[in-house]
Amino acid sequence: MEIRADFHKRLHNIKDDVLVLGSMSGKAILNSIDALRNRNLELAKQVIEGDHIINQKRFEIEEKCIQLIATQQPMASDLRMIVSVLNIGTELERIGDYALGISRVVIMIGDEPPLKPLIDIPRMAEKTIDMLRRSLDAFINQDVEGAREISAEDDSVDNLYDQIYRELLTFMIEDPKTITRATRLMWVAHNLERAADRVTNICERVVFVITGKMEEIGASKY
Amino acid sequence: MEVTLNKNIESLPYLDNVKLRTRMANLYYNKFQALRNVTLEIPSHAITAIIGPSGCGKSSLLRLFNRMNDLIPNTRVTGDIELDGKNIYEKSIDVVDLRKRVGMVFQKPNPFPMSIYDNIVFGPKQHGRTNRNELNKIVENVLRKSALWDEVKDKLEQSALALSGGQQQRLCIARVLAVEPEVILMDEPCSALDPVATLKIEDLMRTLREIYTIVIVTHNMQQAARVSDMAAFMMMAGDRAGELVEYGHTSQIFTNPRDKRTEDYITGRFG
Structure with missing residues (x-):
């Protein structure tokens, strides 16, 4: 007989909240890249203005975790889950901040003529969002192997970042007038690279919830 | 008798300062088996907690260590139970001396109906110490150790029964300390106390473990x-009581237990 049904229900609800936060952060990244691709300044502003909602959601999750720790004295896997939720909440909120950063760059770019057609940056964003979505699946399904696999995929994001860096450097060397525009795109790519790193941190927490071991998996080269 | 190897033998934590040890300990009350092949090592200068649901054999295990179970008729013990490497169930063992070395504190504070002072000197007097100065020193020393001195130093001749529950329990601990034990067994020492008194006893335990x-x-x-520093989880399954499921460092047991039954118990997934 389960004797802490209420506690476990509350813990379950917190996990749902993490999914909601993850979805908000993922959507923010997606929107910021859409805004870049389509020069949609209105959408970029929406991402910037929406960031505080993401922050609030994270605080709400933290508060619920603190309440459970204070009132329920969680143990073992429940304790690891709550501690991990606190960490994952921070990671997701930071991913939201990267979307905010990208959106600010979009506004800076404004209506400047495009430097080049955007190919690798949207690809990087898609990959990052895909990793994020699957990391949260692994979190909910307690899938340790899944978490490890996703983490390993960070290399492909790093490779895209390398590629973008080289390409933009070539533009800048060939024509110094492109330096400002190229640097802005570098910032976008950098934000995405960091967001993918945050996903690997989430994966590490998933592994910790399940195995109880803190291990660094798929350390990013950046 | 059914003999099954206790799988915990393989996974016992490494301890280099073992004070108490059981090896394949079994305890029977008539035909009822209260402990099953319990093997564990308890380190000195540490607090070891035994946890588990009611009836799982926690108190039975505790009472092995000072042979309190001997007082229950038709009790039978098999296996080794050692204090400092010596089997305490050997015929040559003086049980009175054993219980002096291994003191016990019970669930309900049980001061004798006499003064605070007399409660404490009762044990030492039984063991032949009569010098008043020496007894005075013992009283002050153990009352200080049990964090009660400041509260009772001016009323040592008053009845112990007039003390609060928490004070009575600390007096009982002082009474155990007065006979200079090496081991203190505590059977639910705080279950009759309020939260503040409980925390005081816990603080006291942390000091005494030195x-x-x-x-x-x-x-x-x-x-x-x-x-606690170490924790042992016992359980009963069906009519089988007295099984030691997992034993390890407290930090591990409460954050990352190895056995699913421990996990389920401490997270409240079964009671």
Whole structure:
């Protein structure tokens, strides 16, 4: 007989909240890249203005975790889950901040003529969002192997970042007038690279919830 | 008799300062088996908590260590139970001397109906100490150790029964300390106390562990997590009581138990 049904229900609800936060952060990244691709300044502003909602959601999750720790004295896997939720909440909120950063760059770019057609940056964003979505699946399904696999995929994001860096450097060397525009795109790519790193941190927490071991998996080269 | 190897033998934590040890210990009350092949090592100068649901054999295990179970008729013990490497169930063992070395504190404070002073000197007097100055020193010393001195130093001749529950329990601990034990067994020492008195006893335990070896049985898992260095989880399955499921460092047992049954118990997934 389960004797802490209420506690476990509350813990379950917190996990749902993490999914909601993850979805908000993922959507923010997606929107910021859409805004870049389509020069949609209105959408970029929406991402910037929406960031505080993401922050609030994270605080709400933290508060619920603190309440459970204070009132329920969680143990073992429940304790690891709550501690991990606190960490994952921070990671997701930071991913939201990267979307905010990208959106600010979009506004800076404004209506400047495009430097080049955007190919690798949207690809990087898609990959990052895909990793994020699957990391949260692994979190909910307690899938340790899944978490490890996703983490390993960070290399492909790093490779895209390398590629973008080289390409933009070539533009800048060939024509110094492109330096400002190229640097802005570098910032976008950098934000995405960091967001993918945050996903690997989430994966590490998933592994910790399940195995109880803190291990660094798929350390990013950046 | 059914003999099954206790799988915990393989996974016992490494300890280099073992004070108490059981090897394949079995305890029977008539035909009822209260402990099953219990093997564990309890380190000195540490607090070891025994946790588990009611009837799982926690108190039975605790009472092995000072042969309190001997007082129950038709009790039979098999296996080794050692104090400092010596089997305490050997015929040559003087049980009175054993219980002096291995003191016990019970669930309900049980001061004798006499003065605070006399409660404490009762044990030493039984063991032949009569010098008043020496007894005075013992009283002050153990009352200080049990964090009660400041509260009772001006009323040592008053009845112990007039003290609060928490004070009475600390007096009982002082009374145990007065006979200079090496091990203190505590059987639910705080279950009759209010939260503040409970925390005082827990603080006291943390201080006493520097000098003594403490084994505590508690139903309160948070208490076990707060005070103990080592934790043993026992359980009963169906009509089988007295199985030691997992034993390890408290930090491991309460954050990452190895056995699913421990996990389920301490997270409240079964009671």
